[in-house]
Amino acid sequence: MTQEPRAGYWLLVGILTAVVALGLFAWIIQLRDGKVVGGYTKDSFWGVYIANFITIIGVSYGGAVVSAILRLTGAGWRAPLTRIAEATAVVTVFVGALCIIPSVGQPARMLEFFYRPNLSSPLIWDSLAILTYGFATLVFFYLPLIPDLVEARKTMGAKAGRLRRLLWEKLSWGWQGGKAQRHLLHRSVGLLAIMIIPLAVSVHSVLAWAFAVSSTRPWWSESLWAPYFVVAALYSGVALVILSVAMLRRMFHLEPFITERHFVRLSYILATLGALYLYLTVADFLPGAYHGQPATLAVFRALLVGSYAPWFWLVVVMGLALPLLIVAMPRTRHTGWIVFAAACINVTFWIKRVLMVVVPATYNTITGTLAPYHFTWVSVSITLGAMAAIPLLLLILFRFVPILSVTEIEEVEEKAGAVAGGGEAVGKSITAAAQAPVPAKAS
Amino acid sequence: MATLTPPPHDRGPAAAPQPPAGPPPRPDAGAGLPGDGRKQFGRRTFLSYLGAMGLGAAAASRIDLVPYRAVDAGHAVKAGAKHQWCMILDLRYCDGCKACTAACQQAHYLPKDQEWIKVYKLQSAAGQTYHLPRPCMMCEDPPCQAVCPVGATFRTDEGLVLIDQNVCIGCRTCMAACPYEARYFNGSKPPPAPRQPFKQNAEWPVPQIEGTVGKCVWCAARLPHGMLPACVAGCPMGVIYIGDLTTDVAVNGQGKLIRIAKFLRENGAVRLKEELGTHPRVYYIPGYGQDLNASSAISG
Numbered sequence: 076m077t078q079e080p081r082a083g084y085w086l087l088v089g090i091l092t093a094v095v096a097l098g099l100f101a102w103i104i105q106l107r108d109g110k111v112v113g114g115y116t117k118d119s120f121w122g123v124y125i126a127n128f129i130t131i132i133g134v135s136y137g138g139a140v141v142s143a144i145l146r147l148t149g150a151g152w153r154a155p156l157t158r159i160a161e162a163t164a165v166v167t168v169f170v171g172a173l174c175i176i177p178s179v180g181q182p183a184r185m186l187e188f189f190y191r192p193n194l195s196s197p198l199i200w201d202s203l204a205i206l207t208y209g210f211a212t213l214v215f216f217y218l219p220l221i222p223d224l225v226e227a228r229k230t231m232g233a234k235a236g237r238l239r240r241l242l243w244e245k246l247s248w249g250w251q252g253g254k255a256q257r258h259l260l261h262r263s264v265g266l267l268a269i270m271i272i273p274l275a276v277s278v279h280s281v282l283a284w285a286f287a288v289s290s291t292r293p294w295w296s297e298s299l300w301a302p303y304f305v306v307a308a309l310y311s312g313v314a315l316v317i318l319s320v321a322m323l324r325r326m327f328h329l330e331p332f333i334t335e336r337h338f339v340r341l342s343y344i345l346a347t348l349g350a351l352y353l354y355l356t357v358a359d360f361l362p363g364a365y366h367g368q369p370a371t372l373a374v375f376r377a378l379l380v381g382s383y384a385p386w387f388w389l390v391v392v393m394g395l396a397l398p399l400l401i402v403a404m405p406r407t408r409h410t411g412w413i414v415f416a417a418a419c420i421n422v423t424f425w426i427k428r429v430l431m432v433v434v435p436a437t438y439n440t441i442t443g444t445l446a447p448y449h450f451t452w453v454s455v456s457i458t459l460g461a462m463a464a465i466p467l468l469l470l471i472l473f474r475f476v477p478i479l480s481v482t483e484i485e486e487v488e489e490k491a492g493a494v495a496g497g498g499e500a501v502g503k504s505i506t507a508a509a510q511a512p513v514p515a516k517a518s
Numbered sequence: 519m520a521t522l523t524p525p526p527h528d529r530g531p532a533a534a535p536q537p538p539a540g541p542p543p544r545p546d547a548g549a550g551l552p553g554d555g556r557k558q559f560g561r562r563t564f565l566s567y568l569g570a571m572g573l574g575a576a577a578a579s580r581i582d583l584v585p586y587r588a589v590d591a592g593h594a595v596k597a598g599a600k601h602q603w604c605m606i607l608d609l610r611y612c613d614g615c616k617a618c619t620a621a622c623q624q625a626h627y628l629p630k631d632q633e634w635i636k637v638y639k640l641q642s643a644a645g646q647t648y649h650l651p652r653p654c655m656m657c658e659d660p661p662c663q664a665v666c667p668v669g670a671t672f673r674t675d676e677g678l679v680l681i682d683q684n685v686c687i688g689c690r691t692c693m694a695a696c697p698y699e700a701r702y703f704n705g706s707k708p709p710p711a712p713r714q715p716f717k718q719n720a721e722w723p724v725p726q727i728e729g730t731v732g733k734c735v736w737c738a739a740r741l742p743h744g745m746l747p748a749c750v751a752g753c754p755m756g757v758i759y760i761g762d763l764t765t766d767v768a769v770n771g772q773g774k775l776i777r778i779a780k781f782l783r784e785n786g787a788v789r790l791k792e793e794l795g796t797h798p799r800v801y802y803i804p805g806y807g808q809d810l811n812a813s814s815a816i817s818g
Contacts, residue, residue: 108706109704109705109706109707109728109729110688110703110705110706110729111705111706115703115705116631116705117631117632117702117703117705120690120693120694120701120703121690121694178689179687179688179689179729180686180687180688180689180690180703180704180705180728180729180730180731181686181687181688181729181730182687184668184685184686184687185687187667187668187685187687188667188668188687191668191669191685192667192668192669193664193666193667193668193669195664195665196664196665196666196667196668196691197665197691198665198667198689198691199667202667285691286694288661288664288665288691288694288695289661289694289695289696289697290697290794291697291791291794292694295694436694439699440697440698440699441638441650441652441698441699442638442640
């Protein structure tokens with residue numbers, strides 16, 4: 076099922092590699108010249124790198140939870156999407172965790188996290204949560220992959236080349252597809268699907284709590300922040316799943332399997348989360364803006380009507396209102412528009428995270444004033460490099476592993492009582508399976 | 519927003535024996551009416567309790583600060599520690615000349631944007647301008663220490679909060695946690711420093727290490743030798759006192775000696791952001807009776 080990509084594939088890989096290389100180059104410059112070239116000033120101890128870290132770790136959540144929730148609820152239409160969703164989760168948590176490195180002043184000392192941890196620091200728990208979650212996403216991606224590796228080895232034969240054949244053989248661990256093996260696999264995947272949800276919730280909650288280290292820094296210690304982070308991560312994560320699916324569908328000729336119906340269903344999830352996030356945004360701002368404590372008010376004023384207002388309202392309009400409208404109106408509820416909405420969400424939610432980090436960080440708790448924050452070419456390049464690394468790694472990954480979970484699609488079809496046929500038939504039967512309330516998982 | 523409030527837990531010996539306090543009996547209270555006695559008595563007791571509490575609170579907030587030795591230093595003093603350092607800043611004499619900042623930067627070979635003792639120019643609600651030099655508060659319960667993921671920030675037995683820059687990973691979480699903006703990150707190479715008598719260490723962090731966080735150390739390497747911190751020696755107005763709570767003596771750059779407990783009590787000393795419970799070791803003498811809670815910035 077590992078298909079040969081279309082012509083544009085290598086062009087896209089080339090462009091993305093160049094952007095990642097630019098990011099790495101900028102990081103080397105920053106290592107040489109110090110954090111000042113990355114936009115650090117005495118008035119802003121944290122900035123865009125922390126925002127990148129939250130954004131990218133956040134989008135990872137979408138892939139993991141979309142796959143897990145759809146598995147648990149037995150949504151049959153998920154079958155051609157789960158592999159892509161899980162791979163997106165793995166790739167983003169990997170890239171996201173790396174994003175903390177340019178933020179740290181002495182990256183070579185980061186191993187101290189393991190050999191001299193201070194357990195009262197939120198950062199230790201943060202890193203622990205991310206490592207656990209990262210490992211879980213990897214297993215969650217890998218387990219359902221095992222039968223497909225065997226399948227791919229059979230169907231592709233010598234065409235696959237020696238490297239891939241060896242990789243598939245080693246990674247499939249002698250999978251025979253017997254009843255006991257299948258049962259065990261179902262059990263494990265079902266268990267993981269349950270486990271990964273609280274794990275992901277914990278990652279984004281601890282991430283939010285790492286900001287609540289100071290009682291004097293406004294906005295960061297809002298009790299709403301943990302659920303706010305979780306919903307933001309889910310929302311932008313589902314948007315990224317839509318983007319990944321769209322990109323890979325085009326690159327690997329998956330149009331017969333992934334149809335507009337899939338995008339529409341994902342967009343429903345997106346709209347639900349978007350509405351929830353809109354509500355939480357109001358809940359986040361209204362009390363603070365109403366009681367008007369000086370520190371909170373200084374930050375909220377800058378966001379709502381002050382120097383950061385254009386960016387904040389851009390997030391509200393492009394990241395929340397517009398996607399909700401696109402999904403709500405039948406006229407725009409089509410693949411192209413949905414992908415556009417997802418792109419808007421991913422860009423604006425990065426902006427939102429920059430605002431969430433930078434505005435309280437530039438607030439001086441003695442004078443009660445806000446200092447300006449500036450981007451530099453180094454920080455912009457590192458950011459672009461990190462963002463480009465996500466599609467690049469996905470494109471490379473699916474040259475090595477089957478992009479569709481063939482076994483799962485077949486199982487869903489068996490359950491739906493459909494006869495497996497060509498691509499068109501698969502697409503139809505998947506949608507048929509979605510309409511029938513049949514649980515896809517035996518467990 | 520500078521918040522200078524007195525320590526609420528500090529009850530002076532003058533404040534402690536306050537039982538007779540309370541409103542005097544009102545002449546028209548009708549205390550002598552028969553059958554009414556119990557009710558009157560109850561209300562009066564209640565009122566006198568309220569009065570005692572009010573006076574106690576007022577005394578604690580306006581005048582008295584003494585038993586920081588009993589309450590504060592009590593839990594903070596480690597057995598066997600020779601000194602318990604503290605700092606007193608007499609704002610009545612500070613004219614904002616920033617000589618302390620310059621002396622500090624010179625002594626530690628700091629870049630210009632690192633003002634380990636920073637002089638804020640603030641305006642009280644009544645429109646008065648005053649200056650607030652802010653060294654490290656050397657909190658007895660330092661938030662920066664709690665959040666450091668690798669334990670690079672530590673507190674000595676003598677009450678100094680220091681950073682081991684050979685351990686610090688430069689994550690700057692401590693800068694987020696510090697309520698006094700006392701910490702600075704070395705975002706570029708520090709200015710060149712001549713060879714120092716001993717190796718760079720937490721007590722004498724010269725030169726600063728790039729990619730780590732630095733802050734005021736009260737010139738920790740000088741203190742045991744009876745030398746004054748650079749800012750104390752550099753202040754031409756004698757604003758800054760360095761003191762030792764174990765001997766109850768503090769001294770400023772002019773050589774003026776004070777008894778700490780008496781000086782704080784008599785001059786209405788307060789600590790910065792007392793309400794946060796960080797228990798700073800820096801005491802301010804506000805001087806003009808300005809309401810420091812309602813101060814706003816004039817310039818950074």
